[in-house]
Amino acid sequence: MSQRLRFSLQLGFTLLVCLFMIVPIAMSVMAGLTENYFQGLQSGLTLRWVSEVWALYSDTIWLSIKLAMACLVITTLIGVPAAYGLLRSRHRIAHAIEELLLLPVAVPGLATALALLLVYGSYREFRASWLFILIGHVLFTLPFMVRAVHSVMHTARLPLLEEAASSLGASPWQRFFGVVVPNCASGILAGALMVVTLSIGEFNITWMLHTPLTKTLPVGLADSYASMRLEVGSAYTLVFLLMIVPLLVMIQWAGKLTGPRR
Amino acid sequence: MSQSSSITLTQCSRTFAGGHVALKPLDLHVEAGETLVLLGPSGCGKTTTLRIISGLERPDPGGRVHFGERDVTALPIEKRDVGMVFQNYALFPNMNVADNITYGLRIQKLSRAEIDRRLAEVLEMVDLKGYAERSIAALSGGQKQRVALARAIAVRPRVLLFDEPLAALDAKLRDRLRLEIGALLRELGITAVYVTHDQDEAMALGDRIAVMQAGRIAQLGTPREIYHQPANAFVADFIGAVNRLEVQTQAADGTFCVPGGTLRAPHLAKAATLYCRPEDIQVVPIEKAQLKGRIIESVFLGQAQQLAVDTGNDTTLSVRVSSRREWPAGSEIGLMIPEQALFQPTAPGARAHG
Numbered sequence: 001m002s003q004r005l006r007f008s009l010q011l012g013f014t015l016l017v018c019l020f021m022i023v024p025i026a027m028s029v030m031a032g033l034t035e036n037y038f039q040g041l042q043s044g045l046t047l048r049w050v051s052e053v054w055a056l057y058s059d060t061i062w063l064s065i066k067l068a069m070a071c072l073v074i075t076t077l078i079g080v081p082a083a084y085g086l087l088r089s090r091h092r093i094a095h096a097i098e099e100l101l102l103l104p105v106a107v108p109g110l111a112t113a114l115a116l117l118l119v120y121g122s123y124r125e126f127r128a129s130w131l132f133i134l135i136g137h138v139l140f141t142l143p144f145m146v147r148a149v150h151s152v153m154h155t156a157r158l159p160l161l162e163e164a165a166s167s168l169g170a171s172p173w174q175r176f177f178g179v180v181v182p183n184c185a186s187g188i189l190a191g192a193l194m195v196v197t198l199s200i201g202e203f204n205i206t207w208m209l210h211t212p213l214t215k216t217l218p219v220g221l222a223d224s225y226a227s228m229r230l231e232v233g234s235a236y237t238l239v240f241l242l243m244i245v246p247l248l249v250m251i252q253w254a255g256k257l258t259g260p261r262r
Numbered sequence: 263m264s265q266s267s268s269i270t271l272t273q274c275s276r277t278f279a280g281g282h283v284a285l286k287p288l289d290l291h292v293e294a295g296e297t298l299v300l301l302g303p304s305g306c307g308k309t310t311t312l313r314i315i316s317g318l319e320r321p322d323p324g325g326r327v328h329f330g331e332r333d334v335t336a337l338p339i340e341k342r343d344v345g346m347v348f349q350n351y352a353l354f355p356n357m358n359v360a361d362n363i364t365y366g367l368r369i370q371k372l373s374r375a376e377i378d379r380r381l382a383e384v385l386e387m388v389d390l391k392g393y394a395e396r397s398i399a400a401l402s403g404g405q406k407q408r409v410a411l412a413r414a415i416a417v418r419p420r421v422l423l424f425d426e427p428l429a430a431l432d433a434k435l436r437d438r439l440r441l442e443i444g445a446l447l448r449e450l451g452i453t454a455v456y457v458t459h460d461q462d463e464a465m466a467l468g469d470r471i472a473v474m475q476a477g478r479i480a481q482l483g484t485p486r487e488i489y490h491q492p493a494n495a496f497v498a499d500f501i502g503a504v505n506r507l508e509v510q511t512q513a514a515d516g517t518f519c520v521p522g523g524t525l526r527a528p529h530l531a532k533a534a535t536l537y538c539r540p541e542d543i544q545v546v547p548i549e550k551a552q553l554k555g556r557i558i559e560s561v562f563l564g565q566a567q568q569l570a571v572d573t574g575n576d577t578t579l580s581v582r583v584s585s586r587r588e589w590p591a592g593s594e595i596g597l598m599i600p601e602q603a604l605f606q607p608t609a610p611g612a613r614a615h616g
């Protein structure tokens with residue numbers, strides 16, 4: 001009896017929390033699809049706001065995608081060898097770096113952005129280009145890539161596999177591409193999804209670094225909330241969700257692949 | 263098979279970071295085509311020795327490794343032409359059986375036809391025909407180790423190295439695979455170094471055995487020599503069970519007084535302790551006995567009966583007798599030890615632990 005009661009209470013609580021989180025999102029999505037938010041649903045459903053968002057802000061969406069892809073390429077090219085280096089190194093410094101990998105998560109994005117502005121702010125051309133924001137995104141997302149790959153490398157017993165490969169005549173390069181990379185593919189995938197998601201959603205650093213010509217999706221979103229009708233901002237949210245939710249689902253799925261396996 | 267080569271280690275020591283000496287300067291020669299077993303308790307330096315031979319580990323400065331006449335000390339493992347079989351299989355989980363086995367052949371850029379031919383050949387050798395397309399995860403431990411073996415011999419190495427390949431398998435499987443590996447090594451006639459802590463494995467596979475103790479070789483010899491003429495107490499203890507009999511007095515004619523009776527061993531020098539193996543002690547009627555004692559423990563093992571006999575010696579004597587008869591604890595027993603079954607270590611040494 002008390003078991004049933006406890007179950008009901010837990011279920012109720014869980015549902016309540018879900019509602020608490022989902023309702024605002026649902027409201028926002030609805031707002032983006034209704035003719036007039038203040039009159040409510042009876043004013044009718046429309047895609048007008050979505051197309052307006054597209055007309056006004058499509059370049060922010062393209063920039064965000066471009067940034068995320070460039071960020072992905074760079075973090076993969078740097079992150080996978082870096083994780084591998086950390087794994088191989090028995091040096092004390094390697095452990096220190098592993099700890100440092102948490103730092104960008106802990107340091108506020110604003111501080112990272114300020115530091116970047118201090119160092120590179122005076123190079124006008126660079127300051128005005130999207131590459132400047134790219135640097136910020138790489139700094140922010142690289143640790144996630146390294147950590148994801150590193151942890152899979154750990155569980156994959158790579159050193160042993162590499163010893164086996166080397167006994168079969170494989171050179172360090174052949175081992176890296178033939179054994180290391182395929183056996184941490186799930187980690188690279190998980191890291192990649194994480195990097196893309198974080199890059200697309202990144203606001204703090206980007207807001208500090210952007211110029212009127214280099215606005216990303218979240219910056220545009222803030223902009224629209226500040227200066228447009230509520231319906232436009234909400235429709236923008238909808239677009240954002242459509243981009244980010246599939247990525248989040250894929251992260252979940254990749255997480256299962258990376259889980260313990262035998 | 264490509265030409266097997268002999269292996270020579272000269273003054274190879276290994277000191278790890280922190281000053282831990284895993285291996286004291288060691289000289290070792292393995293003849294071409296010979297199987298040498300490195301045997302010893304955990305931590306005695308077997309793996310380190312094997313890894314120095316393979317090239318995965320470098321000896322401290324001054325140590326040299328030769329394959330045949332060739333100095334390979336500076337060569338990394340991928341240039342040494344060795345095949346290795348590891349305790350944990352170390353198969354590539356992202357490849358199936360065939361791709362694992364042919365990995366080294368693809369590295370060598372052999373022709374497709376040659377690769378297929380060799381694959382079929384080694385699959386046959388390790389009795390895994392029909393398993394080529396299996397994924398590694400779908401194999402049992404024994405099958406995995408056979409794939410690892412096939413992968414190592416497919417590249418036709420000059421030297422085959424094994425690091426406790428059977429330690430992860432259960433007893434039955436271990437025995438069978440041991441026989442198979444033994445047969446394969448004889449068939450291939452390849453130089454092999456085989457690391458194990460299991461004396462049965464060592465006896466069955468080794469042309470010679472190097473018993474290691476705390477970073478050095480305690481004795482190097484044929485299985486027969488190691489068992490019957492152990493160089494020191496450590497070796498005697500580590501290889502099989504051994505009884506120690508304290509000598510009370512010793513006459514010039516080779517008669518030794520020990521607790522419970524007298525023994526004859528004119529071939530032995532002055533000694534404080536005599537050694538003998540449990541299976542060499544014979545049970546005789548009390549009136550003809552050299553030693554008398556009382557059975558204090560009697561364990562039925564199936565293939566034999568293990569008795570612990572108290573003769574007043576420091577430790578009880580362990581005796582192996584036929585299990586057909588009953589040997590109740592508490593009864594008196596008469597024992598006889600043939601002269602040639604008594605021995606003393608040829609060199610003084612520490613006691614074995616464990």
Ligand SMILES: Nc1ncnc2c1ncn2[C@@H]1O[C@H](COP(=O)(O)OP(=O)(O)O)[C@@H](O)[C@H]1O
Nearest residue numbers: 278279282284303304305306307308309310311
């Ligand atoms: N990479 C290493 N770093 C430090 N000490 C090691 C390393 N490898 C082995 N050792 C030490 O060297 C000794 C011999 O090790 P090993 O050769 O693996 O022994 P075995 O294979 O006989 O069990 C052990 O005391 C072990 O702890």
Ligand SMILES: [Mg+2]
Nearest residue numbers: 305308309310
């Ligand atoms: Mg070992």
